[in-house]
Amino acid sequence: MLIDALDIASTDVRERIKRSDSIKDLVPDQVELYIKENKLY
Numbered sequence: 001m002l003i004d005a006l007d008i009a010s011t012d013v014r015e016r017i018k019r020s021d022s023i024k025d026l027v028p029d030q031v032e033l034y035i036k037e038n039k040l041y
Contacts, residue, residue, distance in 0.1 A: 010041075014041045017035070017041045018041070023035075
């Protein structure tokens with residue numbers, strides 16, 4: 001799968017997930033789904 005590079009820090013994603021905040025504006029939907037399904041962060 002080819003995707004464009006994202007200008008975000010994984011720390012931002014982890015902190016939002018820890019606070020149960022949305023990450024939809026940070027990552028594509030498929031990435032968010034993968035993170036949730038695999039219980040990452």
